[in-house]
Amino acid sequence: MFTHILLPTDGSSLSKTAVQKGIQFAKTVKAKITGLCVIPEWGFSIYESEVPGKFKDEAAAERKAKAEGYLSALSKAAKEVGVPCDVVLETSDQPYEAIINTATKKGCDLIMMASHGRKGVGALLLGSETQKVLTHSKIPVLVYR
């Protein structure tokens, strides 16, 4: 019923669990997957202009390398069980937008993501990006806890 599942990840441990389950699920329903990691555009807030350019570049390169790490782990796990998989790395300050756009562009029919990511606040709320994806997505979203 689902043929192409989008698996966003931010490298958090809950994300990793959701990715694992997502790959398992894709295998069960014979779907293919697209892994996605969205890195923020700006690592810093209002003191942006105070930060020396070199430091900014290094931080950006570090974030990119981490994201590529998460995606290659995802790729590897999918390959191990024979699930067709491609990966996308996006930069955006609104991860939920990148998630929905990627899902749309790729023709995904399900987004499977964790209830929370890096920012935590586990017990009380639904994670902020998951929340926004749910609000704006036009395709079904499976929220993994």
Add this chain to the structure above:
Amino acid sequence: MFRHILLPTDGSSLSEAAIQEGVRFAKSLGAKVTGLCVAPLQHPFFCDAEIPAEALEQAAQRWKDQSEAYLAVIEKAARQAGVACDVVYERNDHPYEAVIRVAEQKGCDLIMMASHGRRGVRALLIGSETQKVLTHSKIPVLVYR
């Protein structure tokens, strides 16, 4: 991967669409489903003390009949698809509580529900009960749009 799916319904048309997809999904996985309809306890406009017992009984009966009609939709869809199905009718002023409790009691491993129900407000928000299920559920929730 999912063996027992809970399908809450409030009789709204989006709920009905989610049911059809839920049954189809269960079929594709060889899973069984439990349909659930939750009616409120409180009379919508007045506190119980103001209303004659007879009128309260009539209201309770009406809720029951209506809910059973919504649940019959699930039963019919499941029967037609050859999916094992049972149904539960609950009264609770906080539907999300009943949804989560029934899921636990029945050993469901997935809750599949619509993003919005009767109360609408489609474009801006996710439905209030779906929101609460998402926040408090310990099992995965597939939000159908």
